[in-house]
Amino acid sequence: MKTTSPLSLLLTLVSIFVSTVDLSAQYKQTIVNRTxxxxxxxxxxxxxxxxxxxxxxxxxxxxxxxxxxxxxxxxxxxxxxxxxxxxxxxxxxxxxxxxxxxxxxxxxxxxxxxxxxxxxxxxxxxxxxxxxxxxxxxxxxxxxxxxxxxxxxxxxxxxxxxxxxxxxxxxxxxxxxxxxxxxRIQYAAGESSGLDISKMTTRIDAIAKEAISKHAAPGLVVMALKSGQVIFEKAYGSHTYESKQATAVDDIFDLASISKIAGTTPVVMTLQEQGIIHLDSTIGHYLGQAKTTNKADITTRSVLLHEAGFTPFIPFYRNLKPGDLQSYEDSDHQVKVADNAFLKNNYYQNVMWPEMLNSAVKPTGNYVYSDISMYVMKEIAEHETSTPMEEFVQDFLYKPIGMKTAGYTPRTRFDKSRIVPTQHDTAFRKVLLQGYVHDEGAAMAGGVAGHAGLFATANDLAIYGQLLLNRGEYGGVRYFKPETVDLFTSNQSQSSRRGLGFDRADPDLKKEYPSKLANSSVYGHTGYTGTCIWIDPKHQLVYIFLSNRVHPQVTGKLYELNIRSRIQDVIYETINEEK
Incomplete structure (x- = not known):
């Protein structure tokens, strides 16, 4: 007779509780439409x-x-x-x-x-x-x-x-x-919303100005939606500190680890609800290459929770040998990792993936945030769908709901001027990165990785955030079952605040993460390049912050000044002061 573990019982009860609380989208049309x-x-x-x-x-x-x-x-x-x-x-x-x-x-x-x-x-x-x-x-x-x-x-x-x-x-x-x-999303700039948009704008302007003047980032875009209506959308600063090109609201940013929840996780979600991927099946079940490794018996659930015991990060670029990377393309070097930087063919397949498969693991169950987790989930998804992940996610989600710029390798699809540059890479590619993923491992994997590589505008993320607030429906079409969204975005761990793929508000209120006013319904993710998206079902709120804080070199000032959280605080305070 099959027994139910205490953890499985707890997670089932959590799922049942979440499904009984009405956190579905609550569109609130506040403007008069005479059409x-x-x-x-x-x-x-x-x-x-x-x-x-x-x-x-x-x-x-x-x-x-x-x-x-x-x-x-x-x-x-x-x-x-x-x-x-x-x-x-x-x-x-x-x-x-x-x-x-x-x-x-x-x-x-x-x-x-x-x-x-x-x-x-x-x-x-x-x-x-x-x-x-x-x-x-x-x-x-x-x-x-x-x-x-x-x-x-x-x-x-x-x-x-x-x-x-x-x-x-x-x-x-x-x-x-x-x-x-x-x-769908309503673009009305908070018209008749009952919110003091002018006061909120003044306060956000001041924080953005501080961020730029103190070199936390040369430019940024802030966007917020409340009850399906865009209440704030504004760009600040420039692409670089030389101020040659002003940042625009439709600029395309490197999202970094937001790729985990807006790229890989929705693919896993749809495969899970179709019964193609099972959360309690093992890596070895899906990947033949893993059957003889120390990862064979690790479940996909623990991978998505960052509880698989994986090493947090492998600096693959530091192990390059002479001849692996060169400044020009030839028949043996066709993996373009940046302008004038070409990696040896099949480096990911021949070197990186085998190294990940054979890397050490610690006992499962403890939370250790690891990029390896989403490399693994991407591999599983691609083996099950027989389709490159970037193609699959475009076809089943981005194109149908109108995420016009979201995707990988944006330089193949958009003019360079639309893409905000990130770091001037002095260690690996020796060039300013513009439209090539900042993360070195993702670049070496051809720009498409489970943990990084996704680029998009704030508006694209707003659409995705509203889809999640709607518990899987957008534009009159259902893309996920409500219970699938509830499962992945609710707390699913006994050892951390995490959902499946998704990060969540920290239950320790002293940490004020992601905001001192965030509540227990909030989920989303941050990105190393200076980005975040947070979805709040309780307040029907989506908050998006995009920046290139790693330009021209990585700096911690965005964190030190607490820019993202302070802007989020202002938005919450505005909502709480609703007229």
Whole structure:
């Protein structure tokens, strides 16, 4: 007869308790949305799986609808055109969003859009009313069949932004007969939130200024969401202390160990809930290479809890031999670890992974934070899915929910200027790192590792954080079961504060981690490069801080000045002072 261990019983009780407490998303729409949904062909609004949509935004007047376009770009990858060469430009798009006034939609343009409908494209009209109604091609029922149509009461910037948010579920549509619910983040800068946003901004500005002036980091981005609404989003400083390029809110940062919970862990979560990975199965069960090692009988649960007894860190780059790394690419050196730095082919497979498999282990059960843990979980996931982890996570999560920049090896996907530089590496790669992962081991593994390598914007992390607050649902689509999110993010250890992959608020209030006002529901992670994301179900809060505190060299001033926690404190204090 199989017996249940005290630990398993405790964890089961914790899971049951968590599932009985309603910590689901509680969207709170505080702004008035006058956009009206007149027709919803195929019930396409609000838009759902963004990976299934190739979106073109078309305007009759080039450059006129900038607030609308910019808001749409917060949610999805889009291409923007006017009606010049319309058919050719929109040929490869399956969703056409038109922003225009009724006056601008002449009969010839109407004919073009009707042809798109014939070609089985979704045509969405976002019309903005002018002062006087006009006779136009869209008044007859026949001309409107097959289209989706939204109408806004004005053409001002607020009306444009609200219309764009309405398309994606960032705002619920409450006017008229056809209504929708909020399903995505709302970008309203705390409008009508009851919070003193001005006071909060002044206080955060002062802390950010202190961080930059005292060289804790040359630049940073802070973002906060409350009840599904962005209440704060601001960039500070510059990419470097030379101040040649100002930091922007859509800059891409090296997330460092946030990769553990936003890259590897969601892959493990979906495989666990599908029954592909079992938390109490062993490393040796999944990895043939581990069967003859001291790691064969270690469970994946203990690995995710950092209780596997692994060594914390192996400085692989210090063991390079002459000829392993060189400044130019050739047939034997094609692993690019930085600009003008190329590693010998298969170094990870031939040297690093075998060294990890054969490294010493201590008795399991004690908490020892180790990067090796997520190297192992990445290997397990890739063997089970037969897919590189970076591809798998893009396809099942990032692309569908609109995480536009999140991913590994960003220099292959984005212009260098969009990526915030990190350290000027003087020990290993001998160059300024920009778009190449700061972590040496992750770089040597080709830029994709379980513990590091992920790059993203604050907005991408906000989307992921809201998905977790929603307990697995976003944009009207469920990606994780609620109980899966509860299991991984709740405390699952008898010896530490940790969840499965996730870090959590420290129960010792004297440590004030991650904030003196954080509560027991808070989970998330920090990153060595000066980053963090913390999700608070109790207050329906997501807090994101991104910086490059390791530039030009590693400094501890971000910790010494307690910058991340103090900003988080300000946000909590603002919420607690809600009008």
């Amino acid at each position: 009206t949904l007149v027709q919803n062909s195929g019930n396409i609004i609000p838009l759902q799986r963004l990976d299934k949509l190739k979106i073109a935004v078309v305007t009759p007047v080039k450059g006129k609808y900038i607030p609308f376009v910019e808001q749409v770009q917060k949610y999805a990858e889009v291409s923007v055109f006017d009606f010049n060469m319309y058919e050719e430009n929109t040929k490869y798009f399956n969703t056409i969003i038109v922003a225009a006034t009724e006056r601008e939609l002449r009969s010839d343009l109407a004919a073009l859009l009707q042809q798109s409908a014939v070609n089985r494209k979704h045509v969405i009209l976002s019309l903005f009313k002018e002062s006087a109604p006009l006779e136009n091609p869209w008044t007859s029922p026949a001309s409107q069949s097959g289209f989706t149509k939204l109408v806004s009461p004005g053409i001002d910037a607020t009306s444009q932004r609200n219309a764009a948010m309405s398309l994606f579920g960032g705002l619920a549509l409450t006017e008229g007969k056809l209504k929708t619910e909020q399903t």
